[in-house]
Amino acid sequence: MKVLVINSGSSSIKYQLFEMDNEQVLCSGIVEKIGLPEGIITHKTFDAAGNETKNKQELPIPDHKVGLAEVVKLLTDEKIGVISNPDDISAVGHRVVHGGEYFNETTVITKEVEEKIEEVIPLAPLHNPANLQGIRVCKDIFPKAKQVAVFDTAFHQTMPERAFRYAIPEELYQKYGVRSYGMHGTSHKYVSAAANKYLGKEGASSRIITIHLGNGCSMAAVKDGRCIDTSMGFSPLAGLMMGTRSGDIDPAVIFFLENKLNMKTDEIYDLLNKKSGMLGVAGASDMRDIEDRFVEGDTAATRALDMYTYRIKKYIGAYTAAMNGLDAIVFTAGVGENDAGVRRLSMQGLEGLGIKIDLEKNNIRAKKIEEVQADTSHVKILVVPTNEELEIAQQAVNLL
Numbered sequence: 051m052k053v054l055v056i057n058s059g060s061s062s063i064k065y066q067l068f069e070m071d072n073e074q075v076l077c078s079g080i081v082e083k084i085g086l087p088e089g090i091i092t093h094k095t096f097d098a099a100g101n102e103t104k105n106k107q108e109l110p111i112p113d114h115k116v117g118l119a120e121v122v123k124l125l126t127d128e129k130i131g132v133i134s135n136p137d138d139i140s141a142v143g144h145r146v147v148h149g150g151e152y153f154n155e156t157t158v159i160t161k162e163v164e165e166k167i168e169e170v171i172p173l174a175p176l177h178n179p180a181n182l183q184g185i186r187v188c189k190d191i192f193p194k195a196k197q198v199a200v201f202d203t204a205f206h207q208t209m210p211e212r213a214f215r216y217a218i219p220e221e222l223y224q225k226y227g228v229r230s231y232g233m234h235g236t237s238h239k240y241v242s243a244a245a246n247k248y249l250g251k252e253g254a255s256s257r258i259i260t261i262h263l264g265n266g267c268s269m270a271a272v273k274d275g276r277c278i279d280t281s282m283g284f285s286p287l288a289g290l291m292m293g294t295r296s297g298d299i300d301p302a303v304i305f306f307l308e309n310k311l312n313m314k315t316d317e318i319y320d321l322l323n324k325k326s327g328m329l330g331v332a333g334a335s336d337m338r339d340i341e342d343r344f345v346e347g348d349t350a351a352t353r354a355l356d357m358y359t360y361r362i363k364k365y366i367g368a369y370t371a372a373m374n375g376l377d378a379i380v381f382t383a384g385v386g387e388n389d390a391g392v393r394r395l396s397m398q399g400l401e402g403l404g405i406k407i408d409l410e411k412n413n414i415r416a417k418k419i420e421e422v423q424a425d426t427s428h429v430k431i432l433v434v435p436t437n438e439e440l441e442i443a444q445q446a447v448n449l450l
């Protein structure tokens with residue numbers, strides 16, 4: 051059974067085509083820097099022995115629709131394509147970021163499901179539209195395949211009320227579902243399970259903090275394999291500082307912008323979602339650009355990194371308290387897996403909590419699970435490459 055997985059992030063589309071009979075990856079790729087002047091598509095095909103052939107192109111990719119069209123071209127290309135007939139694909143698994151109160155499980159996509167994903171767009175304005183586009187394009191191109199949605203919010207459904215409720219009038223939760231949902235759940239689930247397995251703590255008691263640092267960033271406190279708290283909230287705007295999102299901010303700033311600067315609601319929305327974070331503070335959203343400037347001693351980039359990593363530390367403190375201790379920290383996603391500098395700065399000055407990184411071991415871009423703590427550290431520090439696509443494909447197969 052061949053399953054295609056489409057993972058549309060805010061700045062990227064990742065995809066993998068699996069032969070699920072033996073979980074073999076037939077091809078995989080990433081469309082990066084969507085919306086920036088210079089987009090990149092990296093497409094890899096694999097033969098039965100796992101040997102890789104890579105194809106890289108640079109071209110402007112203004113939005114997710116253009117990106118998806120390029121992906122489909124590559125999948126069906128005469129020379130390097132891996133499918134000759136779209137009907138070869140039995141299912142397409144889609145990452146959907148926000149399921150609102152409607153979905154806490156993997157679901158076959160029907161017209162009603164599509165409408166509900168559309169209805170909660172205001173809760174995930176950078177993501178659900180891209181997720182929907184992916185669903186619609188794939189329905190057209192793979193009409194025989196079952197379309198399946200795997201929701202980012204699902205893993206966080208185990209949070210207790212004290213963690214997911216906001217201190218606002220009860221009616222807003224009861225009537226309108228105003229509460230914290232959390233995102234990146236597929237990734238937090240995958241890497242926490244992988245870490246538990248690696249540490250020999252599957253099914254045992256364990257206290258792990260997972261730190262997903264991509265363009266969007268979030269952390270989760272995972273106790274005994276279940277999420278008990280997470281930093282994103284009602285929408286993916288909450289929590290950590292991100293590529294273009296502010297993360298936590300005093301809501302009074304919004305009233306100030308309205309009253310003092312006469313900004314409209316959608317302008318403020320845009321400001322906090324698309325013009326803030328690393329972009330707002332240092333003028334660039336891509337961490338590779340920030341790192342280059344940090345190395346050159348750029349003041350704004352240095353300040354932005356200091357803010358970004360300080361907030362990670364604060365959440366580590368909070369979640370260590372919430373779990374009454376900590377066994378392991380897990381870094382993952384684009385920045386978490388590749389950026390030794392961010393890991394180093396985030397772990398600096400946490401010796402008081404028994405957390406100490408080894409600078410030499412940390413100096414890696416992780417392709418598999420790596421341990422980067424110092425010998426004297428009481429807490430393990432792992433870098434675990436996430437694989438949201440495999441997790442989605444497995445869930446799609448289980449459902450079907």
Ligand SMILES: Nc1ncnc2c1ncn2[C@@H]1O[C@H](COP(=O)(O)OP(=O)(O)O)[C@@H](O)[C@H]1O
Pocket residue numbers: 059060061062263264265266293335336337338339341383384385388389415
């Ligand atoms: N080698 C690297 N060093 C530092 N940051 C990197 C590196 N490779 C990728 N990144 C960063 O990862 C981020 C994208 O992560 P990713 O998980 O793909 O994001 P998303 O899924 O949110 O689109 C970008 O900010 C990019 O700069």
Ligand SMILES: CC(=O)OP(=O)(O)O
Pocket residue numbers: 058059060061147177202233234264265266267286
């Ligand atoms: C929810 C979210 O922020 O996703 P991504 O990091 O893929 O943009």
Ligand SMILES: [Mg+2]
Pocket residue numbers: 059060264265383
């Ligand atoms: Mg992502």
